[in-house]
Amino acid sequence: MGRSPCCDKLGLKKGPWTQEEDQKLLAYIEEHGHGSWRSLPEKAGLHRCGKSCRLRWTNYLRPDIKRGKFNLQEEQTIIQLHALLGNRWSAIATHLPKRTDNEIKNYWNTHLKKRLVKMGIDPVTHKPKNETPLSSLGLSKNASILSHMAQWESARLEAEARLARESKILHYQTKPSSHHHGFTHKTLSTTWICKTNQGKLNTLTFFNGPEQQFDLFTSNQNKNKSLP
DNA sequence: AAACTATACAACCGCTATACT
DNA sequence: TAGTATAGCGGTTGTATAGTT
Structure with a gap:
């Protein structure tokens, strides 16, 4: 107050x-x-x-802060987590050891956001900006982007539904310790199956904790998940 | 070389949640 | 239970530096 x-x-x-x-x-x-x-x-x-x-x-x-350039792995993690969590920088930061939420937020705003825009991806929704039909696009590059986005969108929707359910359960099981977003990211440890728009199945392991593996999309058809 | 513009990031602001009395 | 202090968060601003004209 x-x-x-x-x-x-x-x-x-x-x-x-x-x-x-x-x-x-x-x-x-x-x-x-x-x-x-x-x-x-x-x-x-x-x-x-x-x-x-x-x-x-x-x-x-703080002595446990890693400063300097973000590596490719970190960049990918930020983009992927942002697609799922939005601007919840502190939640994203828990999956990037030694990086602060402020640093991640700044890096997103000055580098990653612009990069997605350049690629024609809306940095807020992580969807392609113009809903141009596939046939009118240069397929090779854009198709992989769209495929990527479709997979992420599918996972995102699934995750949102799942988290909404879990947050209710957690509400009864434990006293939430985190702030106004309503659920405790750190306490969730979940693997589930999600279906892509192409009808393929992916496994999605979600938020086991900062020091544990953050492993999204472990199925084979998703080797193109990384953004340049 | 100076002026202007763009970029990067540190720091601040204002809000909410939580702890405490 | 209500009021207050504090911590934490995300958005935004300010400033230093690099790049361009």
Whole structure:
């Protein structure tokens, strides 16, 4: 309900962090842990609000963060998970160890989204933008894209229905720990069969946890699943 | 070399959910 | 039970840098 007023206080610094500030924050957390973020800045000798400190820590200073370029595998994972989850960056981040939701979100917005648009795929729906009939398209490239999209759409719809059912079950079985999206991604561990538009069957293993294998589309006819 | 534009990403804002009193 | 503080989330903005004219 109540919103933190900490950032509104006068005299608190905003904008890019300096090395000195980073060091102060790091040193404090290494020694004491972050504890209450609200009281941390004063204790650490920083003229920042607690929220700013928390973001700096979680998105940049945390030692278990992998920085630098995303590799192909990571890119594919993001695209695939985005097709299923939409802009649920924190949920996507749980399947990319050492990457932050902020980093993934930025990478999606600056790289991947544009790439899909270039390919003629709507980055929101993950469907081809213009519903041009197959026959009028250059088949080789577009057909594989459309095939890919059809498979994903099929899986996505199946997943949505499944998750809707599971979330109800989980609601009774456990107290949901995650936030407003209504279900706990981390607790789901499911493999099921989904049917593509071509009537083929795929197995889909879903969200076993960050350190376990994320294995979508294990059937043979889906070797073309990867996007360039 | 300077001005302008595009890109990348760090950081902030405002919201909701949850924990606590 | 209601009110408040805090954490976490996604959207958006600001700024530094690279590229182009």
